[in-house]
Amino acid sequence: MDAPIRMTDFPSWLLGQAAARAQRLIGEHLGRLGARGYHFRLLATLAEHGPLSQAALGRHTGIHVSEIVAALNELAAAGHVERSPDPTDRRRNVVTLTPAGQGYLGRLHHELLLAQDELLAPLTAAERAQLMTLLRRLAEH
Amino acid sequence: MDAPIRMTDFPSWLLGQAAARAQRLIGEHLGRLGARGYHFRLLATLAEHGPLSQAALGRHTGIHVSEIVAALNELAAAGHVERSPDPTDRRRNVVTLTPAGQGYLGRLHHELLLAQDELLAPLTAAERAQLMTLLRRLAEH
DNA sequence: CTTATGTCAGTAATACTGACATTC
DNA sequence: CGAATGTCAGTATTACTGACATAA
Numbered sequence: 001m002d003a004p005i006r007m008t009d010f011p012s013w014l015l016g017q018a019a020a021r022a023q024r025l026i027g028e029h030l031g032r033l034g035a036r037g038y039h040f041r042l043l044a045t046l047a048e049h050g051p052l053s054q055a056a057l058g059r060h061t062g063i064h065v066s067e068i069v070a071a072l073n074e075l076a077a078a079g080h081v082e083r084s085p086d087p088t089d090r091r092r093n094v095v096t097l098t099p100a101g102q103g104y105l106g107r108l109h110h111e112l113l114l115a116q117d118e119l120l121a122p123l124t125a126a127e128r129a130q131l132m133t134l135l136r137r138l139a140e141h
Numbered sequence: 142m143d144a145p146i147r148m149t150d151f152p153s154w155l156l157g158q159a160a161a162r163a164q165r166l167i168g169e170h171l172g173r174l175g176a177r178g179y180h181f182r183l184l185a186t187l188a189e190h191g192p193l194s195q196a197a198l199g200r201h202t203g204i205h206v207s208e209i210v211a212a213l214n215e216l217a218a219a220g221h222v223e224r225s226p227d228p229t230d231r232r233r234n235v236v237t238l239t240p241a242g243q244g245y246l247g248r249l250h251h252e253l254l255l256a257q258d259e260l261l262a263p264l265t266a267a268e269r270a271q272l273m274t275l276l277r278r279l280a281e282h
Numbered sequence: 283c284t285t286a287t288g289t290c291a292g293t294a295a296t297a298c299t300g301a302c303a304t305t306c
Numbered sequence: 307c308g309a310a311t312g313t314c315a316g317t318a319t320t321a322c323t324g325a326c327a328t329a330a
Binding site: 010112120137141 | 145155157159166182189246253261264269272275
């Protein structure tokens with residue numbers, strides 16, 4: 001007699017469950033400030049690398065170009081970034097983080113730290129580090 | 142000077158990356174047999190619990206009722222399950238796993254085991270067990 | 283001519299909401 | 307009547323494809 005096949009025993013299932021919980025937490029926390037993941041990723045990339053074209057933002061973040069357009073529309077409307085034509089290449093928009101955008105990024109970052117803490121609440125500090133190491137090995141292919 | 146904010150340092154990000162890889166692998170492996178995750182989950186639940194109504198399948202699997210309808214349509218068309226009216230409650234369909242469905246479930250299960258092995262290839266057996274334990278604690282809320 | 287860029291419309295997968303008729 | 311069941315249409319989200327005009 002075979003043991004019943006339980007999907008809950010599959011690592012992929014557990015990963016999916018944990019990731020779903022993470023995404024729900026992040027969505028809630030970013031939503032408090034009217035943002036979604038793309039907004040944070042774009043702002044953080046601009047803070048790290050300075051002004052970038054939209055195509056370069058796509059390369060750095062892995063976000064699809066058409067998604068970048070939509071997210072930047074929202075960020076620009078809120079005054080968190082500015083689009084200006086690149087004088088050296090007139091196809092390009094140079095996207096710049098505004099001071100308001102920097103403040104917003106800081107608040108988003110803080111919310112995300114809260115979300116991480118909620119997510120990892122069941123684990124000790126040592127276990128958290130262990131989990132990060134194992135996940136990194138998986139994610140790095 | 143603050144360190145740059147890297148989303149790749151967030152546990153939620155690593156979880157998402159690893160889960161995305163898992164889902165891609167599972168999609169590829171199940172796709173070889175023309176299935177998606179729902180099909181396996183429904184068949185495995187029927188194998189574990191015996192014939193069930195569609196509402197009961199929804200409760201056991203967590204799959205939304207309207208998704209159950211669609212997935213069962215496909216499974217029934219392929220001859221892997223049979224829907225028959227419940228004589229004791231004429232609102233209900235009793236869904237039964239056919240012999241062909243049992244064979245199919247076995248082949249899907251095998252594909253999923255291959256996918257898990259590809260997913261966990263970077264880890265030793267001890268690390269795999271460790272990861273499972275940690276993920277279970279996270280997923281269990 | 284080919285490629286890169288930015289924009290937009292459309293599509294696919296996943297998961298949910300709402301409405302409905304039937305039956306309990 | 308209120309609640310459960312099965313069905314279907316529609317919607318939201320995320321991520322991608324295709325087409326296009328412009329400029330390099």
